[in-house]
Amino acid sequence: MKQNCSQKFFEEALNLFPGGVNSPVRAFGAVGGTPPFIAKAQGPKIWDVDGNEYIDYVGSWGPAILGHAHPKVVAAVQAAAANGFSFGAPTELESRLALMVREIFPSMEKLRFVSSGTEAAMSAVRLARGTTGRDKIIKFEGGYHGHADFLLVKAGSGGATFGIPSSAGVPKDFAKLTLTAAYNNLDSVKKIFDANKNEIACVIVEPVAGNVGCIPPQTGFLQGLQNLCKANGALLIFDEVMTGFRVALGGAQELYDIKPDITCLGKIIGGGLPVGAYGGRKELMDNMAPLGKIYQAGTLSGNPLAMTAGIETLKILSQKKVYEKLNEISARLTSGIQEMIKTKKIGAKIEGVGSMWTLFFDRLDDFKKFFHAALEKGIYLPPSQFETCFVSLAHTNIEVDNTLDVFESIL
């Protein structure tokens, strides 16, 4: 692997951006080394500025479910661009995409488009607080919902203790309102509800945990959350920014057959352009300004370029058998890895749901070695043990078998 140009660009970037990057994990902090600077991507592949070619399992951290630069999406976005990028006024495209989203996520009777998953989650929690008149919220240890102050909180020593901020700059008084439970542990949620009677506005959860590596929900966990929320007058927020249009067309709520009160979407919904959305029952959403008293806004929200990329992406995802195909190709990869773990007695386990998967090594050092060896041989994985890998519809048996051959040679 040549890295001359990446090295040069990274050195320049280090003087321009904190850590040389515009989002922290990209800096390779957890694995060391120089991140390849990307020149272009097409389908399942990505190329760096030194001409190295990789099979991509990052997929822009989720959005690239069609593979990169799908010709139909590219053509539609190019045509839309010629008519102007953003007007700050209503367009029909917003309704076109909203109708598709509502058809796919019936729990979102009304919705709002924003420009990131962070905004979607932040606004969803504001909606829950404004509607219930309660300030405290429950989230899960390791759950990531973007970087809003009150969502950047992890557990204290015990699951039911007041939150401590996981970032400097988050006031303790904000963090106190965020209570942290353990994922897949209903008891830890119940304890918090019992200790905070009539004070919890909502529970926000990644229905399939994806930001601590991929961890599927245990049977009954999501239903149990819904029951606890109902019993306590709290709202259930599914943060499907990663799982929406990913684990099934209709996300985890379709896969596990649970209707949350509020849903957050992001990543795939913008087909690679910046889009997020949150939505729920009509009466709930009508609490938002200008109809209601809860404020939320955005200069670039619903802009025609992003809406177009979303519409074209969802059109393709709505075709028959798309998820069967995606899950089949993903299963070829994950069962191949599973087999390798068994026959080679590797200290690791693989977890996943559909096209989301993580290979968890027993020892972090083993992950680092694996990561760099894979990169060297043209397999581009997320540079952290605690992230999810994504397979796209552009991945074929050829890429999967190449990947398995590489893994066979380095594991």
Ligand SMILES: *Cc1c(COP(=O)(O)O)cnc(C)c1O
């Ligand atoms: C990525 C992600 C977010 C944040 O989305 P951004 O677009 O990066 O702001 C929120 N929630 C979940 C579950 C995510 O995976």
